Amino acid sequence: MDATRPPAAAATTATAVAGKLVVVGGGIAGVTCAEQLAVNFPSEEILLITASPVIKAVTNFKQVSKILEEFDVEEQPSATLEKRFPNITIVESAVKELKSEERCVLTEDGGRHAYKKLCLCAGAKPKLICEGNPYVLGIRDTDSAQQFQKRLTNAKRIVVVGNGGIALELVYEVEGCEIIWVIKDKAIGNTFFDSGAAEFLTSKLRSGKPEAKLVQKRTRYTTEGTGKKAHKKAIADNTGSALGPDWHEGLALKGTREGSRDVHIETLCEVQQISLQEELRATGKKPLPFPGAKCADADAWPVYVELTNGKIYGCDFIISATGVLPNTEPFLRGNKFALGEDGGLRVDERMRTSLPDVYAAGDICTASWPPSPVWQQMRLWTQARQMGWYAAKCIAAGILGDPIDMDFSFELFAHVTKFFNYKVVLLGKYNAQGLGTDHELLLRCTQGLEYVKAVLQNGRLVGAVLIGETDLEETFENLILNQMDLSPYGEDLLDPNIDIEDYFD
Template identity: 65%
Template sequence: MAAAPGVARSRFVVVGGGIAGVTCAEKLAMEFPSEDIFLMTTSPVIKAVTNFKQVSKTLEEFDVEEQPSSLLEKRYPNIKVIQSGVKQLKSDEHKIFTEDGKEYMYEKLCLCAGAKPKLIFEGNPYVLGIRDTDSAQAFQKNLAQSERIVVVGNGGIALELVYEIHGCEVIWAIKDKAIGNTFFDAGAAEFLIPKLTAEKRETPIECKRTKYTMEGSEEKERRRAASDKLGSALGPDWHEGLCLKGTKEFSHKVHIETLCEVKKIYLQQEFIQLQRTSLTFPKEEKNVEPDEVLWPVYVELTNGKIYGCDFIVSATGVVPNVKPFLDGNNFAVGEDGGLNVDKHMHTSLPDIYAAGDICTASWEPSPVWHQVVVLGKYNAQGLGLDHELMLRCTKGQEYVKVVMQNGRMMGAVLIGETDLEETFENLILNQMDLSAYGEDLLNPDIDIEDYFD
């Protein structure tokens, strides 16, 4: 395939400088050392996976470092980083057009452009989304000057955010009955609530999951200003290295509003005007101190309550960044708007693949697989009434729940230092008949790991 004059050509083009894109480019660079790999990203920094370790059959452990793209090019001489966003894709011509006016031809294309925050209100200066390291740094800066914030959302970032913040009052608005229902059941939520509302912070335990490190310098701040607003996903432990402290001396002060969403946001002057028109606003809960000062912004919830705060965190998920690629291309997309991919990460169009938050798995998953950070069908998803639950809970220390069906483990929720992750993962994957063990499966006096080593 010959390229027209002025059009660069590469056998492999990867779009996106996050973990998915960089890992894809690195793999291609190793497998095809004689081929040039084009990696397109709007950011001058990329996310590189380091210290990779296979913990078990399906669990992996690794660090993610944010690095200048020049380091990637130094490690892999056949990778060429193109710092520009994608303006248009013409899949029938195997062409990519970038925002800086250049054209690139490819044989194989992998789209790893990630996602963007799904903000509750676009364009409001007091609504902050947390999606990548840039927005996390902006959040830290705003929090340092705040006395009260409102957090909206019930996903992973919201959970960790509410727990990690200290020195600032948090009003947490969720649309569900219990916190964290994406990740665990109502019982686990009740187990965790005392930790969220405890006045005194516990000594943090060593993190066993993926860690993200960020370099710090004035040069980096300068680069951040010009970086991609979409950014790369933070993943777990995004808060490590950040000082999530407000202006107050207390530790945790969390008030949870359930079964509600944000109805409207008022700026300070709008709120003052509403008060002057003699509108009656509901009183706040008795365990929330009445406002004695004017706040920069006010949030009205669908349950009728109104809270003033310094700013609002919209932790309400993301939207796949497919917009630059859909126009003129007949991609099949999933319910969440992501590009449908098969088991080989192939999209519906020839020679185009996708990975990361931009895509949606369209294959039939394993009977014991579910996309969350817990194990298997942790909440009996799809099992109907034909299942039973086993529970072990020590207040303030651990919460262990397993889902059993026909004597086989189908899922589990593990909170605390249980050391059962690998054992339970194997039991779910191999579907061993555990009927003979009965309730001893969760007996704290029996070292269940010894049975199945």
């Protein structure tokens, strides 16, 4: 490609190099890649190396539209995958080292696995606010989610730090516990939403139930200004497979207090200091009671959090939900990988890293090709599946010497999920990412029912946020892809009395 592409060595044919097709990682990207390779090469042995005794499988897959897809993520014993694909062999061990010059992967169980093509899908690990503190818990995989559930049963108050998807769902699902929610942004869900959508969801957080109203509010405005041993080691290292959608299903997230939930949000601040009870007492500083309480905080808490706004709160433990870091550490020593600014392995438009015959997919990699104007990389399970599937196709094309076009899923960012029990669809530049002030927004909001935001640039739809059962996702996807000039339609684009599916038929 061009200068943005990491230098990839010349392709090596399957007959010229000994070894297997090897995939590292039992998450969505790795399992999807291994499955696709098994289909493409039924007579080849596919080796899947995973640190966990369970793998993440995509089930109930549904193609909602050209790009938008829905699926469930199911944990399964590794034997299930081997049974479905007889040519897949699973090695249950963490990776110790990659020796790219010798074309082999060393595992903690003493194994040495030669490869002719290798795909790294080792995911990411939590970016904890404090490493090694027993009162700080990161939620990344099923094991850590279950640990959280266990600790919550004895908790009266927790502090949640972070503003991403895990934090959003956690705060909504927890019951019987006071929650201090610490976010560095002005409003919740900054990764996914603007302040209007955040307010729409915050009202649900306060009420607990949708409050459907008949009044439709539509607003049009333009922006101004700012725009086992291996298993135990995997748990200890927090490198298990990432949680998929509905990660909280089946977990009883309930503390010791009566009632549903009591949430206080501290905005525009971060954690400055974490202190034990004795350490805080030595400073002479006084913690604050839970906001709204009528008396001082008389409880002696095991740990205290001091925020950058000067406030101090006691709690039973802290949830660090502040994002992830690509899990590249096991592979970097002795290997000259080109890395992205976020620390991920740079991959070109064929999912190739800078090392010969080494590919990468999912959270561990950084997309380094010139992207479509309405696509961006986000470390989400939908992109993990897409990248894993596409990486396998690229590996197959490399082995067979076939040409391959960029997969259509990279033409448009499209993600469907659920927050606060609302269906949420994000399309394109849904938060006007990278558009500066050169865009216009159309909004439609019915409190407790739906929130629709359309992002337009030069009269053309470039992004959208759809919260609730709007049934607009396929129409909006098509409008973004075909870049039709919508200037003549104005505010009618979101008029609830007009069926825009027929409008643009």
